Amino acid sequence: MQKAIVVYYLTDKKNNVDELNALLMEGWKVASQRPMSSGAVATSHSLVILEK
Numbered sequence: 001m002q003k004a005i006v007v008y009y010l011t012d013k014k015n016n017v018d019e020l021n022a023l024l025m026e027g028w029k030v031a032s033q034r035p036m037s038s039g040a041v042a043t044s045h046s047l048v049i050l051e052k
Contacts, residue, residue, distance in 0.1 A: 002031065003050045010043045020048060028052050 005023070009015040024030075028050040036045035 001052050003028065003052075005048050005050065006036065007046045007048055008043055010041075023050055 003023070005016075005020060007016060007020050009017060029052070031049045031051040033049070034047045036047055
């Protein structure tokens with residue numbers, strides 16, 4: 001089974017890194033990761049494919 005999540009990081013308080021960490025603690029493993037960019041803002045985005 002696979003799951004895709006877009007991880008974003010704007011500031012220490014505006015991000016969803018905790019969501020990714022929770023999935024990893026549940027036993028999901030990173031199958032692949034690709035950087036993404038909108039080019040217009042200073043937010044970092046990454047497409048992460050997880051598998052269990």
